[in-house]
Amino acid sequence: xxxxxxxxxxxxxxxxxxxxxxxxxxxxxxxxxxxxxxxxxxxxxxxxxxxxxxxxxxxxxxxxxxxxxxxxxxxxxxxxxxxxxxxxxxxxxxxxxxxxxxxxxxxxxxxxxxxxxxxxxxxxxxxxxxxxxxxxxxxxxxxxxxxxxxxxxxxxxxxxxxxxxxxxxxxxxxxxxxxxxxxxxxxxxxxxxxxxxxxxxxxxxxxxxxxxxxxxxxxxxxxxxxxxxxxxxxxxxxxxxxxxxxxxxxxxxxxxxxxxxxxxxxxxxxxxxxxxxxxxxxxxxxxxxxxxxxxxxxxxxxxxxxxxxxxxxxxxxxxxxxxxxxxxxxxxxxxxxxxxxxxxxxxxxxxxxxxxxxxxxxxxxxxxxxxxxxxxxxxxxxxxxxxxxxxxxxxxxxxxxxxxxxxxxxxxxxxxxxxxxxxxxxxxxxxxxxxxxxxxxxxxxxxxxxxxxxxxxxxxxxxxxxxxxxxxxxxxxxxxxxxxxxxxxxxxxxxxxxxxxxxxxxxxxxxxxxxxxxxxxxxxxxxxxxxxxxxxxxxxxxxxxxxxxxxxxxxxxxxxxxxxxxxxxxxxxxxxxxxxxxxxxxxxxxxxxxxxxxxxxxxxxxxxxxxxxxxxxxxxxxxxxxxxxxxxxxxxxxxxxxxxxxxxxxxxxxxxxxxxxxxxxxxxxxxxxxxxxxxxxxx
Numbered sequence: 157x158x159x160x161x162x163x164x165x166x167x168x169x170x171x172x173x174x175x176x177x178x179x180x181x182x183x184x185x186x187x188x189x190x191x192x193x194x195x196x197x198x199x200x201x202x203x204x205x206x207x208x209x210x211x212x213x214x215x216x217x218x219x220x221x222x223x224x225x226x227x228x229x230x231x232x233x234x235x236x237x238x239x240x241x242x243x244x245x246x247x248x249x250x251x252x253x254x255x256x257x258x259x260x261x262x263x264x265x266x267x268x269x270x271x272x273x274x275x276x277x278x279x280x281x282x283x284x285x286x287x288x289x290x291x292x293x294x295x296x297x298x299x300x301x302x303x304x305x306x307x308x309x310x311x312x313x314x315x316x317x318x319x320x321x322x323x324x325x326x327x328x329x330x331x332x333x334x335x336x337x338x339x340x341x342x343x344x345x346x347x348x349x350x351x352x353x354x355x356x357x358x359x360x361x362x363x364x365x366x367x368x369x370x371x372x373x374x375x376x377x378x379x380x381x382x383x384x385x386x387x388x389x390x391x392x393x394x395x396x397x398x399x400x401x402x403x404x405x406x407x408x409x410x411x412x413x414x415x416x417x418x419x420x421x422x423x424x425x426x427x428x429x430x431x432x433x434x435x436x437x438x439x440x441x442x443x444x445x446x447x448x449x450x451x452x453x454x455x456x457x458x459x460x461x462x463x464x465x466x467x468x469x470x471x472x473x474x475x476x477x478x479x480x481x482x483x484x485x486x487x488x489x490x491x492x493x494x495x496x497x498x499x500x501x502x503x504x505x506x507x508x509x510x511x512x513x514x515x516x517x518x519x520x521x522x523x524x525x526x527x528x529x530x531x532x533x534x535x536x537x538x539x540x541x542x543x544x545x546x547x548x549x550x551x552x553x554x555x556x557x558x559x560x561x562x563x564x565x566x567x568x569x570x571x572x573x574x575x576x577x578x579x580x581x582x583x584x585x586x587x588x589x590x591x592x593x594x595x596x597x598x599x600x601x602x603x604x605x606x607x608x609x610x611x612x613x614x615x616x617x618x619x620x621x622x623x624x625x626x627x628x629x630x631x632x633x634x635x636x637x638x639x640x641x642x643x644x645x646x647x648x649x650x651x652x653x654x655x656x657x658x659x660x661x662x663x664x665x666x667x668x669x670x671x672x673x674x675x676x677x678x679x680x681x682x683x684x685x686x687x688x689x690x691x692x693x694x695x696x697x698x699x700x701x702x703x704x705x706x707x708x709x710x711x712x713x714x715x716x717x718x719x720x721x722x723x724x725x726x727x728x729x730x731x732x733x734x735x736x737x738x739x740x741x742x743x744x745x746x747x748x749x750x751x752x753x754x755x756x757x758x759x760x761x762x763x764x765x766x767x768x769x770x771x772x773x774x775x776x777x778x779x780x781x782x783x784x785x786x787x788x789x790x791x792x793x794x795x796x797x798x799x800x801x802x803x804x805x806x807x808x809x810x811x812x813x814x815x816x817x818x819x820x821x822x823x824x825x826x827x828x829x830x831x832x833x834x835x836x837x838x839x
Contacts, residue, residue: 187287187355190363190373191216192490192526199287199364206230212242212286218523218556218618221245223286230256233295234277240284246619246662248692250284261308266667267690270309279307281340283687287364291355293337294347311683313339318346318383323356323372332356334383339821340684342734343471346383348376359383381493384470388506391474391819396507397810401446401834402427406439408452408786410776411459413761416753418456418792426782429807434778449832450803450810452786458756458798459775460509460783460806462763463738465599465653465729468497472733473508474820478813479735480785480801483763483773484509487553487578487599487653487729488516488527495547509806510783512767514551514578515544517566521557523583523617528553534562538569545573550767553599554579556617560589567594578653581607583617588641597651597727601712602659604652608637622662623694626701628708633718642722651725651766657741658731659712663705665693673740676799680823716748725766728759742795752795782808786829800826 189197197214208227214220223242230236238254254263261274265283272278279296282289297303297315304314318334330350337345346359358364359380363373403426409418425433443449460482466472468486476484486494494513501508516528517540524530529540541552552570554563560582567577571594578597581587587598587607598604602625606616609627614620632638644650657673664671667690670678674689696702720726728745730737738759745755764774772781785804789797804811814824 185354186367187364188367188370189214189216189287190365190370192530193373194526195370196220196526198367201288210286210288212288217525218621219245219247221250221286223250223284225286225288227292230277232277232299233292234279235292236277238280238282238285238292240282240286244284244691244693246622246693247695248665249695252282252284254280254282263308265687266692267687268309268668272308274308279305279313281307281309281311281313281683281687283691287358290337290340290345290347293340294335294349295353297337298335298353307339307683309683309687311339313337321379323348323369323375330356334359334379339682341682342475342685342820342822344387346380377490381470381496385500385506388470388473388500392505392507395474395811395815395819396504397812397831399426399448399808399810399834401448402432402444403448403450403808403810404439404443405450405452405457405786407454408457409454409790410434410457411756411760411791413459413757413775416751416757416792418790421454424457424776424784426805426808429781429809431776431778431780431782434776443832443834446834448834450786451830451832453788453829455786455788455802455829456790456797457776457784457786458791459760459773460785460804461738461742461759461798462728463509463730463732463735464727464763465655465731466511466733467731468494468508468511469733470497470500470506473501473506474811474816475734475736476509476738477507477735477804477806477811478801478816479739480787480798480804481735481738482509482783482785482804482806483512483767485512485514485550485729485767487514487731488525488555491515491528491543491547504809507806507811510773513544513547513549514553515540515547515549515575516553516555517541517558517579518555519557519559519562519582521617523615524557525555527555534559534565537562537566541566541569541573541575545570545575549575551576551578551597554582554590554595556580556583556621558582560585560593563590563593563595570594580621581616583615584613588644591644591648591650595650596648597653599653599655599729600658600731601652601654601656601715604641605631605712605715607641608635622659625659625663625712626694626704626708628711629704631708631711633711633714638718642718642724645719645724646722649725651727652719653727653729654716654741654745655729655731656712656716656744657737660709660740660744661737662693663709665691666696666702667692673737673743676739676796677736677825680817680825682821713744713748716745717750720748720750725762726758727763727766739796739799742798746795753792755795756791756798782806788826802826802829 184202187199188195196216200211206229210225212223226239228237236256240252242250252265256277262271267283322329332348348357350356357376405424423435463484466484500506518530520532531537581603728741761774764770785801791797812828817824
């Protein structure tokens with residue numbers, strides 16, 4: 157699952173919105189949130205005059221927000237009062253309020269607080285709202301003549317009509333209009349409204365549809381895929397730079413992942429999708445006829461980075477490429493959507509990294525994650541493995557609710573069909589037991605460490621699998637239970653997909669503050685995403701809780717250092733889809749004590765060695781595929797230099813991150829290099 161704001165909330169119905177018709181006494185609406193064909197939550201609203209109450213509940217994968225909202229609508233359907241009380245995704249307290257009266261707007265939230273003069277009501281971007289919030293924005297935007305409103309605390313929201321259509325057949329068909337809202341988040345939000353401007357369904361993320369119409373969810377999901385693909389194809393046409401002849405990238409130093417150092421000034425020649433030459437020395441003068449020249453200005457070329465724990469969507473590809481991430485491993489997805497996405501990327505229709513596919517297999521329980529295959533027997537689990545093998549997947553990923561007794565059969569079938577086995581440690585078992593049952597890798601460092609932190613019988617299908625990491629404050633890494641697991645991993649060559657960045661985001665999230673991992677980029681982002689990242693996601697009842705989470709996260713870094721020192725293969729992953737978190741994951745490796753050049757080797761050539769593709773990718777050498785990025789600094793001194801890519805190539809197609817961020821409504825971080833195009837050579 158993705159852990160961007162859109163990723164977290166989309167998986168929990170956050171793209172669901174409810175647009176109100178003129179309020180009538182006692183009017184009510186109810187929406188179902190559907191994930192993988194099952195209802196996992198609701199949004200229920202009741203209106204009395206201009207007052208609306210909203211009940212929001214999601215129970216999916218053992219977690220979900222639970223809010224109650226009180227809204228008072230003013231002129232132009234802009235709220236003049238908005239209060240929210242409840243619990244957030246992981247159980248953190250939610251208490252937010254906004255009020256406009258007597259020419260002033262005042263708000264208080266986890267992210268921030270403010271008090272400004274406002275002669276008229278101002279549309280406020282909610283920090284901890286339910287899906288209903290998106291409908292509030294839509295109603296206000298549609299009432300505005302320009303369909304665009306400057307909002308508090310900052311930024312602008314815009315709404316645009318996408319298309320009209322009908323849902324259903326014959327007299328029962330419902331005429332609907334699809335709208336897109338831009339400016340709130342890193343990707344647009346879509347709504348489907350009926351002829352009375354009341355919500356019929358959401359388009360994108362987990363399906364949300366008017367209660368009683370759940371059977372139409374597959375059609376809505378198909379439409380969401382179509383809209384995402386249309387936008388992604390348009391952006392690809394605008395942003396992909398293809399060259400008819402060779403490209404010479406001059407005046408660069410090349411990171412050598414084997415030697416762990418930078419080369420002298422060199423030129424890299426690319427033709428088609430491959431590197432056709434690496435020439436030492438400074439080049440001057442004109443390029444050979446028909447060649448495009450890119451001046452690296454003394455910067456560094458680094459082979460493309462990897463996210464070894466991603467959950468890809470159509471919109472995530474450009475974010476990855478802008479950050480220098482050219483290869484990812486998808487760790488669980490809607491199977492049909494992922495196959496379609498891979499096909500489109502490889503055909504050049506949409507932008508994106510190379511995707512290695514892992515197949516998601518979950519057991520049936522009240523806490524099941526609705527993804528991939530959710531199975532109810534060992535036979536069904538084995539059949540799921542066969543499906544993934546038949547469709548070219550690389551590994552299977554086992555999840556929290558899987559019956560541990562079925563894992564040996566799953567692993568045996570995977571080995572027989574040439575697939576690897578990775579995953580969470582299912583509830584009520586241990587990492588050691590799963591390694592002996594056939595795991596070759598463990599997903600998430602918390603899934604490994606829980607084996608040292610929880611008591612027998614505790615249920616890790618719940619948020620405990622994250623909140624229990626505070627117990628790491630008391631963990632002795634020299635203890636026999638820790639050393640036994642590490643010995644077993646070393647003996648059996650078990651890898652760990654770390655995703656430390658997502659633990660940092662959870663454990664160190666504090667209301668009103670910006671985490672170090674977000675500080676570089678956050679003020680460049682849309683206002684809704686900025687505010688989302690300034691929240692507390694874990695329950696904090698006392699200063700002692702705060703201290704234990706902080707010390708517990710330090711123990712995560714200590715564990716990374718321990719495992720690296722013992723030769724355990726670490727796989728940098730994020731559970732996200734932005735690329736910014738890949739950069740932070742590598743900074744955390746450095747913070748754990750791994751030298752920056754070694755961190756870069758892990759993130760480039762090391763991952764291609766693990767994936768079995770090192771003869772084609774992972775380093776900048778003649779004959780290899782042209783996957784790399786250009787930065788100004790020296791990442792062998794400080795890995796944070798990778799934060800500012802100026803140019804990225806994926807298979808010889810060039811992307812300029814400043815152009816990508818402009819197109820996505822994000823303030824760019826760098827300027828592009830100078831490109832001297834050959835006559836008729838660049839597009």
